Amino acid sequence: xxxxxxxxxxxxxxxxxxxxxxxxxxxxxxxxxxxxxxxxxxxxxxxxxxxxxxxxxxxxxxxxxxxxxxxxxxxxxxxxxxxxxxxxxxxxxxxxxxxxxxxxxxxxxxxxxxxxxxxxx
Amino acid sequence: xxxxxxxxxxxxxxxxxxxxxxxxxxxxxxxxxxxxxxxxxxxxxxxxxxxxxxxxxxxxxxxxxxxxxxxxxxxxxxxxxxxxxxxxxxxxxxxxxxxxxxxxxxxx
Numbered sequence: 001x002x003x004x005x006x007x008x009x010x011x012x013x014x015x016x017x018x019x020x021x022x023x024x025x026x027x028x029x030x031x032x033x034x035x036x037x038x039x040x041x042x043x044x045x046x047x048x049x050x051x052x053x054x055x056x057x058x059x060x061x062x063x064x065x066x067x068x069x070x071x072x073x074x075x076x077x078x079x080x081x082x083x084x085x086x087x088x089x090x091x092x093x094x095x096x097x098x099x100x101x102x103x104x105x106x107x108x109x110x111x112x113x114x115x116x117x118x119x120x121x
Numbered sequence: 122x123x124x125x126x127x128x129x130x131x132x133x134x135x136x137x138x139x140x141x142x143x144x145x146x147x148x149x150x151x152x153x154x155x156x157x158x159x160x161x162x163x164x165x166x167x168x169x170x171x172x173x174x175x176x177x178x179x180x181x182x183x184x185x186x187x188x189x190x191x192x193x194x195x196x197x198x199x200x201x202x203x204x205x206x207x208x209x210x211x212x213x214x215x216x217x218x219x220x221x222x223x224x225x226x227x228x229x
Contacts, residue, residue: 018222035218044223045210047189047218105170105174106151106170107155112164
């Protein structure tokens with residue numbers, strides 16, 4: 001079964017750090033771009049970051065609001081995607097989803113169930 | 122940056138209704154426009170990619186169309202399972218993706 005499972009969410013104080021993980025199974029992880037998308041409580045979807053297929057993740061892109069604070073990475077040997085989040089702000093509170101992207105023409109066709117990040121003092 | 126604006130924000134409809142949701146881009150975009158369905162507490166589900174291609178297993182009552190700056194998602198005959206939120210997404214540039222703000226389809 002093709003599956004993505006996020007973990008690592010939790011409660012963190014403003015200015016703190018958190019590392020999210022996304023474990024992939026049931027498909028060849030190294031063939032896919034991967035992405036993080038978040039959803040603040042009661043709000044819509046917001047793209048956070050993309051990373052290309054290569055083990056080194058040579059291509060990484062971020063939404064402006066997280067640039068310099070978040071780092072996306074991947075380990076193709078362990079079939080794992082990560083999101084290192086530093087200098088967290090109240091507005092980073094959200095459910096964080098990982099998803100796979102096969103590349104054009106397709107869009108994000110497999111999603112994880114999400115992990116909740118709450119930034120609060 | 123390209124902005125994606127969906128309308129309406131909320132749509133009240135009945136089972137059997139034909140439903141249309143519009144997504145407008147702030148400038149002309151490619152055909153890399155997707156639609157997702159999301160139910161409360163669940164992850165988004167891909168319905169349509171490349172403006173009009175149905176993802177595997179998606180019922181044929183869903184269809185997508187459009188070009189330039191205006192795109193639509195149509196549900197030909199609304200079913201009980203279709204009450205949910207819908208989001209468009211422009212994914213034409215892998216360095217920046219944009220979602221519309223969403224449309225909630227609720228029971229009339």
